[in-house]
Amino acid sequence: MIRTKSFLSLLLLTALLSLQLTTRAEDGYRLWQRYDQLPSKNHLKQYRQSLGEVMVQGSSPTLTVVKEELQTALGGLLGQPVTITENSRKKEILVAGTPASSALIKGLNLEADLQKVGKEGYVLVSKKAGGKKYTVIAANTDLGVLYGSFHLLRLLQTQQDISNLQVSNSPKVQHRILNHWDNLDRTVERGYAGFSLWDWHKLPQYIDQRYLDYARANASIGINGTVLTNVNANSLVLTPDYLRKVKALADTFRPYGIRVYLTARFSSPIEIGKLKTADPLNPEVIAWWKNKVDEIYRYIPDFGGFLVKANSEGQPGPQNYNRSHADGANLLAQALAPKGGIVMWRAFVYDNNVPEDRAKQAYTEFKPLDGTFKQNVMVQVKNGAIDFQPREPFHPLFGAMPKTPLMMEFQITQEYLGQGTNLAYLAPMFKETLAADTYANGKGSTVAKVIDGSLHNYSLTGMAGVSNIGNDRNWTSHPFGQANWYAFGRLAWDHSLTSEEIAEEWIKMTFSHDPGFVAQVKNMMMGSRETVVNYMTPLGLHHIMGWDHHYGPGPWIKDKPRADWTSVYYHRATEKGIGFDRTKTGSNALAQYAPDIQAQWGNPATCPEEFLLWFHHLPWDYKTKSGRTLWNELCYRYSGGVDSVRAMQKTWNTQQGKVDKERFKQVQMLLTMQEQDAKMWRDACLLYFQTFSKRPIPQELEKPANTLEYYMSLDPKFVPGI
Ligand code: BDP
Numbered sequence: 001m002i003r004t005k006s007f008l009s010l011l012l013l014t015a016l017l018s019l020q021l022t023t024r025a026e027d028g029y030r031l032w033q034r035y036d037q038l039p040s041k042n043h044l045k046q047y048r049q050s051l052g053e054v055m056v057q058g059s060s061p062t063l064t065v066v067k068e069e070l071q072t073a074l075g076g077l078l079g080q081p082v083t084i085t086e087n088s089r090k091k092e093i094l095v096a097g098t099p100a101s102s103a104l105i106k107g108l109n110l111e112a113d114l115q116k117v118g119k120e121g122y123v124l125v126s127k128k129a130g131g132k133k134y135t136v137i138a139a140n141t142d143l144g145v146l147y148g149s150f151h152l153l154r155l156l157q158t159q160q161d162i163s164n165l166q167v168s169n170s171p172k173v174q175h176r177i178l179n180h181w182d183n184l185d186r187t188v189e190r191g192y193a194g195f196s197l198w199d200w201h202k203l204p205q206y207i208d209q210r211y212l213d214y215a216r217a218n219a220s221i222g223i224n225g226t227v228l229t230n231v232n233a234n235s236l237v238l239t240p241d242y243l244r245k246v247k248a249l250a251d252t253f254r255p256y257g258i259r260v261y262l263t264a265r266f267s268s269p270i271e272i273g274k275l276k277t278a279d280p281l282n283p284e285v286i287a288w289w290k291n292k293v294d295e296i297y298r299y300i301p302d303f304g305g306f307l308v309k310a311n312s313e314g315q316p317g318p319q320n321y322n323r324s325h326a327d328g329a330n331l332l333a334q335a336l337a338p339k340g341g342i343v344m345w346r347a348f349v350y351d352n353n354v355p356e357d358r359a360k361q362a363y364t365e366f367k368p369l370d371g372t373f374k375q376n377v378m379v380q381v382k383n384g385a386i387d388f389q390p391r392e393p394f395h396p397l398f399g400a401m402p403k404t405p406l407m408m409e410f411q412i413t414q415e416y417l418g419q420g421t422n423l424a425y426l427a428p429m430f431k432e433t434l435a436a437d438t439y440a441n442g443k444g445s446t447v448a449k450v451i452d453g454s455l456h457n458y459s460l461t462g463m464a465g466v467s468n469i470g471n472d473r474n475w476t477s478h479p480f481g482q483a484n485w486y487a488f489g490r491l492a493w494d495h496s497l498t499s500e501e502i503a504e505e506w507i508k509m510t511f512s513h514d515p516g517f518v519a520q521v522k523n524m525m526m527g528s529r530e531t532v533v534n535y536m537t538p539l540g541l542h543h544i545m546g547w548d549h550h551y552g553p554g555p556w557i558k559d560k561p562r563a564d565w566t567s568v569y570y571h572r573a574t575e576k577g578i579g580f581d582r583t584k585t586g587s588n589a590l591a592q593y594a595p596d597i598q599a600q601w602g603n604p605a606t607c608p609e610e611f612l613l614w615f616h617h618l619p620w621d622y623k624t625k626s627g628r629t630l631w632n633e634l635c636y637r638y639s640g641g642v643d644s645v646r647a648m649q650k651t652w653n654t655q656q657g658k659v660d661k662e663r664f665k666q667v668q669m670l671l672t673m674q675e676q677d678a679k680m681w682r683d684a685c686l687l688y689f690q691t692f693s694k695r696p697i698p699q700e701l702e703k704p705a706n707t708l709e710y711y712m713s714l715d716p717k718f719v720p721g722i
Pocket of ligand 1: 190
């Protein structure tokens with residue numbers, strides 16, 4: 001009797017425990033690496049049979065990571081313990097390694113395949129040999145093995161057939177880098193997910209588990225570099241106290257293939273070096289940077305290099321000494337070259353004298369410098385010429401500097417796309433820029449081909465994403481912000497992936513395999529960026545957001561220290577019409593593009609409607625493609641944006657029960673906020689532009705809820721990220 005009782009209570013305890021495990025709060029911390037047991041019985045059977053034992057021969061810090069990751073991930077996904085061995089007697093096994101680390105792999109004759117995949121690539125193959133069936137992850141380097149392992153895990157996480165693998169994969173771009181705009185006091189410029197991950201105060205002794213999970217997540221999507229500090233730089237990070245802390249992070253990230261970079265404040269020789277000048281041609285300055293770089297490499301032998309914002313928004317730079325951007329970049333490049341480091345010199349510059357059109361500035365300054373940069377310099381160019389707007393035409397520098405490697409800079413953090421509260425899946429935006437045709441070498445000269453070096457034969461290539469990560473438990477504040485981090489990494493590795501496939505993988509790994517859920521949520525994500533464009537800046541409008549914090553609408557912003565920081569400078573609305581004339585009759589920024597593009601975009605009739613008011617100033621009664629007047633079309637676009645948010649809310653509400661309660665509720669609340677934001681954008685912008693157009697909002701559309709004065713009086717305090 002007693003025994004039965006204790007047996008029963010044991011059963012109860014086990015049941016309770018497992019209930020507790022399965023109902024554990026989904027706080028989003030695990031990102032797309034959740035590794036819960038897979039739902040499909042058939043797939044489980046296949047995976048358990050072929051991957052029940054894992055053979056990894058050899059040892060290195062990276063191979064240790066491979067072993068740990070495979071053990072944890074397979075154990076979770078397969079729902080059974082997985083052994084990692086050096087030798088296996090089993091008939092079917094997973095084997096991972098390089099020909100150098102593993103005699104078994106060496107014996108499998110993969111040389112021809114491996115030759116094609118370079119240092120970071122890998123092959124995944126199913127092989128039969130000696131009466132055994134192998135699932136093979138093979139690469140030329142341990143890092144390649146790690147990337148291959150993550151690829152295999154992704155196949156499992158998305159429940160693919162792995163019985164006959166023939167995968168060969170390598171990155172299209174060499175430097176795939178996150179840019180953290182993190183300050184040493186742990187605030188994050190344009191960060192909406194809490195404070196900086198880097199706990200400088202506790203470094204170097206205290207290595208937060210977060211650093212490891214950050215590295216795992218990044219390695220799983222192929223990111224191989226991280227700039228730890230803000231482009232608005234603090235030279236303190238180059239002092240020994242901080243270099244010791246940076247070293248601790250670099251040591252932590254190294255096994256995951258992630259190199260560390262820092263932002264270099266151009267005036268550092270003065271601020272921390274006690275020199276009188278930072279003139280890039282001054283011998284003392286040259287020697288100072290050389291010594292500083294040597295010192296950094298003593299701490300961090302594989303230090304990646306510097307990212308520099310110079311002569312832009314008040315940052316010091318070579319122009320303070322009448323030197324060029326190339327002089328500045330080459331100064332640092334020269335110091336880094338013997339160590340294998342690179343310089344990422346940003347093209348986001350604008351003059352202290354307000355130019356006739358800020359969109360022209362970067363091209364005007366950089367184009368003449370083409371061919372004058374040292375070999376280890378990349379010029380890092382934002383996707384568009386203004387500033388990460390919800391939609392911009394591609395930056396005219398792409399395709400215009402055939403002798404200088406250009407690096408893409410995307411913004412993952414949603415500074416201008418609803419920050420931490422709006423759902424906007426950014427892969428379609430990244431893809432739009434990458435797919436744009438520069439016509440630099442005739443038709444088909446896409447931005448992607450500029451970036452991957454194939455158009456102009458650059459051997460140095462890179463893509464940077466301004467991070468949206470902070471110390472919020474779920475890393476990105478909005479649960480769907482994780483998708484943008486994920487998509488950036490995947491596209492930096494392979495820009496030919498489609499936004500749909502990336503979304504689909506991410507949803508399955510992050511939320512659920514339920515086909516209905518996957519289809520509907522994917523659909524919702526795919527339209528979400530266009531939705532934001534519609535309720536914020538339709539038809540090519542841009543830079544009409546709230547002052548300073550950039551949250552919410554502010555088309556009325558004027559009379560600020562610089563004209564090009566105001567909204568009226570960009571929309572140019574009058575009683576006659578609206579839009580920025582960038583054709584010959586206006587600023588002629590269009591002339592910075594190839595003749596084919598000029599011909600198409602220069603004429604409002606052939607200009608893609610999404611760029612209409614970017615390039616043209618048009619009368620309110622101008623007939624748009626829908627047949628509506630420009631004013632009515634604006635009203636329809638703004639209203640359509642709000643309707644689409646409501647459609648997203650409906651879609652999400654029907655997913656209740658298909659996803660854990662926590663994240664369901666979070667997204668639901670955020671979508672409610674987004675609907676309010678969208679209405680505010682619509683109402684504020686239409687009421688404001690109506691003061692010029694003097695036309696009614698079409699009868700059939702929802703009317704603004706408040707007066708223009710009300711919207712103009714809103715002044716939110718302590719918006720994060722400033
Ligand atoms: C703008 C941001 C500002 C950044 C700047 C940059 O508002 O905080 O410092 O870009 O990229 O978008 O340097």
